[in-house]
Amino acid sequence: MYDMVSLFIDDELTLDLKHDFVENIHNDQEFYLETIDFIDQEKLLRGDVVDRVPDTGYVEQSFKNRFFRSVMRPLAYGLAGAATMVLVVWMSWVNHAQIPAHMNRFVIYRPDVTKVEIAGSFTGWERIPLTSLGQSGYWEVTLEVPTGVHRYTYILEGETPFADPTILAVESDDFGGINSILTTES
Numbered sequence: 001m002y003d004m005v006s007l008f009i010d011d012e013l014t015l016d017l018k019h020d021f022v023e024n025i026h027n028d029q030e031f032y033l034e035t036i037d038f039i040d041q042e043k044l045l046r047g048d049v050v051d052r053v054p055d056t057g058y059v060e061q062s063f064k065n066r067f068f069r070s071v072m073r074p075l076a077y078g079l080a081g082a083a084t085m086v087l088v089v090w091m092s093w094v095n096h097a098q099i100p101a102h103m104n105r106f107v108i109y110r111p112d113v114t115k116v117e118i119a120g121s122f123t124g125w126e127r128i129p130l131t132s133l134g135q136s137g138y139w140e141v142t143l144e145v146p147t148g149v150h151r152y153t154y155i156l157e158g159e160t161p162f163a164d165p166t167i168l169a170v171e172s173d174d175f176g177g178i179n180s181i182l183t184t185e186s
Contacts, residue, residue: 005038100186104145106130106154108164111137113156118143120152120179127155147186151179 007013008021025032106118108130116139117127123143130139151171154162161177163170169181 005035008035009039009042101144101146102184103142104182104184105140105142106164107138107140107166108154108162109138110156110162115157117155117158118152119155120182121150122146122152130154145182145184147184150182150184152182153177153179 004013004017004021004024007017013021025035108116110116116130116132118130118141119125119127122145128141128143130141132139151173152164153173154164156162161173161175163178164180164182167180167182169183170178171181173179
């Protein structure tokens, strides 16, 4: 029924539907009242946004005030933003320098591949290649890992993620893969 009211308001009813609409209005008092409410709401929606411009008491400002608002205020905000960024970068550097790191050896046995990389939170998710240990099938790399909880995965042949089989703690990532979870302590 309400679809019919919308079609009526938008003048999209066929002659047969207009006939049915008028019969519904005539026979159903509740439908009639709701239709009137919808039409009143539509009148408000299609009406002017404001009937008059309210008096705000605005007084033309001096050149000095306009200059300050248009030039100096944005400049001050920009300088404050830059100072905040410098502070954040400095704090990040100070905090990073204070977190002890550990050398961690990552080893994987995959004799069936020709390329293995590792990527994780401790590498900024940049791929780091592992070195093949001759014809043994083992691949290794030793990396500095900060104290904390880290997620990582091996990448085989440049495209296939592979969780570390020696780490029991794993979780699904947002890309359909599995990340290993490594916790290092100070």
